[in-house]
Amino acid sequence: MKSLSRLLAIVRKETRQLRRDRLTFGMIVGLPIIQVLLFGYAINTDVRNLKTAVANQANTHLSRQFVAALEQTQVVDIIATVESAEQLEDLLRAGDISLGVVIPHDFDRRVADASRAAVHLLVDGSDPTILSVATQLRSMPIAFDVQSRTVREKMVVGGPLGPIEIRPYYNPERRTPVNIVPGLMGIILTMTMTLFTAVAIVRERERGNLELLINTPVTSAELMIGKVIPYILIGLLQVALIIGIGRLLFDVPIRGSIVDLYLAATAFIAANLALGLFISTAAKTQFQAMQVMIFYLLPSILLSGFMFPFDGMPKVAQYLGELLPNTHFIRLTRGIMLRDATLMELYPELLFLIGFALIAMTTAAMRFSKRLD
Amino acid sequence: MSDEFAIEARGLSKHFGTLRAVDRLDLKVPKGQIYGFLGPNGSGKSTTIRMLCGLLLPTEGSATVLDTDIPGDSRALKPRIGYMTQKFSLFGDLTVFENLQFIAEIYSFPKQDRGSRIEALLQQYDLVQQRDQLAATLSGGQKQRLALACAVLHRPELLLLDEPTSAVDPQSRRDFWANLFQLAEAGTTILVSTHYMDEAERCHRLAILDRGVKVADGTPDELQKNTGMHIVEVLADDPYRAHAALSNIPDIASVTQLGIRLRALIPTTVDDPLRLVDRALRSLDVQAHAQLTPATLEDVFVAVTMTPRERAA
Numbered sequence: 001m002k003s004l005s006r007l008l009a010i011v012r013k014e015t016r017q018l019r020r021d022r023l024t025f026g027m028i029v030g031l032p033i034i035q036v037l038l039f040g041y042a043i044n045t046d047v048r049n050l051k052t053a054v055a056n057q058a059n060t061h062l063s064r065q066f067v068a069a070l071e072q073t074q075v076v077d078i079i080a081t082v083e084s085a086e087q088l089e090d091l092l093r094a095g096d097i098s099l100g101v102v103i104p105h106d107f108d109r110r111v112a113d114a115s116r117a118a119v120h121l122l123v124d125g126s127d128p129t130i131l132s133v134a135t136q137l138r139s140m141p142i143a144f145d146v147q148s149r150t151v152r153e154k155m156v157v158g159g160p161l162g163p164i165e166i167r168p169y170y171n172p173e174r175r176t177p178v179n180i181v182p183g184l185m186g187i188i189l190t191m192t193m194t195l196f197t198a199v200a201i202v203r204e205r206e207r208g209n210l211e212l213l214i215n216t217p218v219t220s221a222e223l224m225i226g227k228v229i230p231y232i233l234i235g236l237l238q239v240a241l242i243i244g245i246g247r248l249l250f251d252v253p254i255r256g257s258i259v260d261l262y263l264a265a266t267a268f269i270a271a272n273l274a275l276g277l278f279i280s281t282a283a284k285t286q287f288q289a290m291q292v293m294i295f296y297l298l299p300s301i302l303l304s305g306f307m308f309p310f311d312g313m314p315k316v317a318q319y320l321g322e323l324l325p326n327t328h329f330i331r332l333t334r335g336i337m338l339r340d341a342t343l344m345e346l347y348p349e350l351l352f353l354i355g356f357a358l359i360a361m362t363t364a365a366m367r368f369s370k371r372l373d
Numbered sequence: 374m375s376d377e378f379a380i381e382a383r384g385l386s387k388h389f390g391t392l393r394a395v396d397r398l399d400l401k402v403p404k405g406q407i408y409g410f411l412g413p414n415g416s417g418k419s420t421t422i423r424m425l426c427g428l429l430l431p432t433e434g435s436a437t438v439l440d441t442d443i444p445g446d447s448r449a450l451k452p453r454i455g456y457m458t459q460k461f462s463l464f465g466d467l468t469v470f471e472n473l474q475f476i477a478e479i480y481s482f483p484k485q486d487r488g489s490r491i492e493a494l495l496q497q498y499d500l501v502q503q504r505d506q507l508a509a510t511l512s513g514g515q516k517q518r519l520a521l522a523c524a525v526l527h528r529p530e531l532l533l534l535d536e537p538t539s540a541v542d543p544q545s546r547r548d549f550w551a552n553l554f555q556l557a558e559a560g561t562t563i564l565v566s567t568h569y570m571d572e573a574e575r576c577h578r579l580a581i582l583d584r585g586v587k588v589a590d591g592t593p594d595e596l597q598k599n600t601g602m603h604i605v606e607v608l609a610d611d612p613y614r615a616h617a618a619l620s621n622i623p624d625i626a627s628v629t630q631l632g633i634r635l636r637a638l639i640p641t642t643v644d645d646p647l648r649l650v651d652r653a654l655r656s657l658d659v660q661a662h663a664q665l666t667p668a669t670l671e672d673v674f675v676a677v678t679m680t681p682r683e684r685a686a
Binding site: 002005006008009010012013016019020021207208209210211213214215216217218369370372373 | 424426427428429430448451452454458460461462463464465466467471475476478479480481507525639
């Protein structure tokens with residue numbers, strides 16, 4: 001009974017302090033909005049309008065049709081027509097173009113010959129995204145290469161039709177925000193939640209409040225849990241904000257159950273808050289706490305499957321990624337929001353988050369001694 | 374544990390690396406009294422207080438505080454002591470009322486009495502006007518009163534005050550001590566550390582700490598009577614020259630200048646201190662008048678914090 005009243009005292013105190021801390025309050029609301037807008041509008045992996053130059057040495061009816069088809073894809077923006085491959089190389093080196101297309105003299109004959117490439121693409125490989133986009137373009141030349149003569153006519157007339165047909169599920173329009181927003185939710189929560197509690201104990205220590213607090217009957221567990229509770233609510237508020245903006249501006253769907261999504265988010269928020277508290281018990285100053293927190297944020301962005309497909313990462317990176325709550329949360333959000341998966345189907349991910357939260361919380365409470373030395 | 378003492382420390386020591394912050398301290402604080410810790414900065418006052426309330430673990434020795442053994446589980450002790458730090462440790466982003474409310478909640482002060490207790494404290498410590506003001510915006514004296522109100526809200530039997538007056542003006546200090554006397558009269562034992570002589574003089578008993586060692590203890594009267602020194606006050610036209618004349622005499626342990634007066638401390642082993650002083654002054658042709666005078670606490674402090682070599686003079 002006394003324990004509960006002490007816990008509530010801490011919760012009330014934290015809430016009051018939070019309400020008066022305008023900067024933090026602004027961060028709670030502002031950070032999700034800005035991040036979603038930024039990522040939603042600016043970060044776009046469907047590349048368009050790559051600056052391109054063409055050296056059409058064949059200059060036949062067929063080759064001109066090919067160039068027209070290429071332009072129709074909107075992936076390339078042909079800004080120059082030159083004579084030779086050497087000129088293309090010069091433009092590439094100068095950074096004027098990202099892509100050079102060489103159509104040899106014997107283009108028509110090469111198209112008919114499956115063993116020879118009909119077109120050469122010179123690609124600025126210093127940006128891997130451009131390289132991968134250019135690789136996608138190969139569906140056009142490949143079509144010319146491997147298809148038989150009879151199919152060829154149809155292809156040239158009907159536009160590029162690769163031998164491999166791609167049908168994207170769950171995000172048929174291949175819009176980036178649909179994929180980004182569920183993952184971004186994890187990044188934003190990692191950033192704000194961990195930061196809030198990472199400085200929580202250290203700040204009290206720096207202000208001298210801790211000396212007073214540990215001289216009262218309040219226990220470590222009461223103090224830790226009391227500090228976490230207000231932030232769980234704030235985290236859920238951020239989730240609502242992110243979902244709302246995603247929905248409103250980018251049409252990000254929630255195909256699964258919203259309750260499942262909130263349950264998953266609660267576990268994830270608790271895991272990050274608990275980790276923050278753990279950092280707080282280890283750090284001596286607020287600055288140290290921030291440093292550790294950034295050390296944790298980077299892999300959460302890079303190794304969680306948010307930036308790069310998880311299965312494509314090296315094994316070691318995957319093992320590291322599996323240790324991060326964000327990896328499991330992104331699987332949950334993408335599953336629930338985009339694939340209509342249920343929490344039951346994804347329960348190992350949820351279990352990881354709950355386990356992580358419990359372990360971090362217990363360690364933090366044990367590490368926090370009610371003494372100064 | 375006797376009923377007589379609120380605190381009994383036996384050989385209490387705290388080392389930080391090679392530094393002996395507190396060195397084998399013995400201490401007996403009677404119940405219901407104001408007990409002073411007098412000493413300069415770094416003499417181990419704060420460290421001792423922190424060990425007594427369980428904030429720091431003693432390197433050696435032990436203590437009994439209100440029937441609770443230190444080192445040991447100090448949980449049972451927490452509700453029975455009040456603690457006020459040098460920095461006051463208030464929550465600057467909470468109002469005066471909210472600070473008190475938080476303390477009431479955290480000490481599980483009976484709910485039905487909470488409101489009246491807080492109102493009474495606001496009255497008692499003259500904070501009614503500041504009730505809804507953020508603690509960070511209070512003046513030094515107001516902060517100090519609020520900190521004391523927070524420390525006594527749960528009616529502790531023992532109050533540990535760590536240099537509570539070092540950051541406030543003289544008027545606030547006087548008011549503060551008036552409050553302490555009231556609390557002591559009501560039965561609260563108070564351990565207060567200070568580096569002000571006038572405050573030390575108001576304590577029922579006091580201990581003088583110097584570099585972690587207790588060099589003297591007793592009532593202010595006892596201490597003043599047992600300095601082991603003659604105190605000679607010298608009134609000179611040229612106190613600077615008088616100082617020069619006296620400070621070279623090996624039998625004079627210490628000379629302190631206070632305005633145009635000088636106070637010379639001479640060990641009681643010297644039979645005629647006045648003649649010694651007169652002779653020294655005449656040797657430099659200084660016009661001055663010397664007379665014996667009772668010791669003040671300041672003299673006591675100077676006498677007991679001397680190195681053994683100085684003391685032997």
